[in-house]
Amino acid sequence: GQQVMQIPQYQHVQEGEDFTTYCNSSTTLSNIQWYKQRPGGHPVFLIQLVKSGEVKKQKRLTFQFGEAKKNSSLHITATQTTDVGTYFCAGPHTGAGSYQLTFGKGTKLSVIP
Amino acid sequence: DVKVTQSSRYLVKRTGEKVFLECVQDMDHENMFWYRQDPGLGLRLIYFSYDVKMKEKGDIPEGYSVSREKKERFSLILESASTNQTSMYLCASIMTSGYNEQFFGPGTRLTVL
Numbered sequence: 001g002q003q004v005m006q007i008p009q010y011q012h013v014q015e016g017e018d019f020t021t022y023c024n025s026s027t028t029l030s031n032i033q034w035y036k037q038r039p040g041g042h043p044v045f046l047i048q049l050v051k052s053g054e055v056k057k058q059k060r061l062t063f064q065f066g067e068a069k070k071n072s073s074l075h076i077t078a079t080q081t082t083d084v085g086t087y088f089c090a091g092p093h094t095g096a097g098s099y100q101l102t103f104g105k106g107t108k109l110s111v112i113p
Numbered sequence: 114d115v116k117v118t119q120s121s122r123y124l125v126k127r128t129g130e131k132v133f134l135e136c137v138q139d140m141d142h143e144n145m146f147w148y149r150q151d152p153g154l155g156l157r158l159i160y161f162s163y164d165v166k167m168k169e170k171g172d173i174p175e176g177y178s179v180s181r182e183k184k185e186r187f188s189l190i191l192e193s194a195s196t197n198q199t200s201m202y203l204c205a206s207i208m209t210s211g212y213n214e215q216f217f218g219p220g221t222r223l224t225v226l
Contacts, residue, residue: 001172009153033214042203043156045214088155092213099144099163099207100171101215104154 002027004091005007009046019076021107023089030092032065032072033101040084046074046087079111116140117218119204125224132191134221136204144207145187146171146215147179149200156203162187194225 003026013019023032031050033045047056049065049072056063060083062075076083086108090101120135138145144162148171158171162181166171176198180188191198201222205215 031213035215042217042220043215044217048214090215099213100146100161100208101160103156105153 002035002091002093002102004089004102004104006056006089006107008107009105010108010110012110013079015081019079019109021074021089021109023072023074023104025070025091025102025104027091028069030069030087032069033090034063034072035090035103036085037106038056043088049108056080059073076109079109081111081113084109084111117206117216118205119218119221121221122219123222123224125226126191126194127226130191130193130194130225132187132194132223132225134191134202134204134223136187136189136218137185137217138187138206140184140206140208140216141184142206142216143184143209145181146205146207147177147187147189148203148205149173150203150220151200172213178186184186194223196225199225 005024033048034046037043039077048049053067054065064073086106088103090103093100117138126132129166144163147159148156150156157173159177162168168179178190201220203220204218207215
């Protein structure tokens with residue numbers, strides 16, 4: 001079945017350092033979504049990428065979708081303590097009308113003040 | 114704003130008990146999902162429903178059943194709870210237009226003793 005792999009599993013950074021998490025799918029994706037889960041919270045949608053090679057920015061967050069639409073990355077510039085949490089990527093199951101998502105296992109980010 | 118609510122934030126049950134977890138969404142979403150989240154394993158899909166009285170198995174349906182009698186309500190049932198079902202349970206619903214983002218409830222942390 002479809003697999004979505006995410007690395008690293010954990011990342012500890014000093015406040016102000018950059019952070020990147022990588023996502024790889026075993027199959028070509030029609031789109032990829034990113035979610036953030038704060039400690040004690042639930043996943044919250046951040047963004048969706050659809051086009052091959054697409055790059056989107058949200059303030060200090062930069063999201064990329066690979067040319068082959070099988071990989072993606074999330075880069076945070078100059079991390080802040082508010083960035084703490086677990087970041088998940090998710091890709092849709094193949095098949096028309098399928099709204100199922102396969103989630104990566106997430107990257108847990110800790111920011112040391 | 115979309116709101117997804119879950120009946121309990123914390124629940125403690127005994128082995129062998131029948132457990133009901135309720136999820137309600139207020140945005141007329143057709144698709145609803147139940148996940149369990151465990152450390153290091155990410156989000157795993159238990160069941161989903163794409164319409165009233167319709168259900169589909171996800172990746173880990175064993176030991177669980179679901180009920181969707183009304184569009185806004187999706188229930189997860191543990192027929193005979195076991196200790197390995199101790200977990201965080203997350204409900205989600207999805208828009209079927211636009212970004213197809215999943216909206217998550219706050220989660221129920223279930224402990225089975």
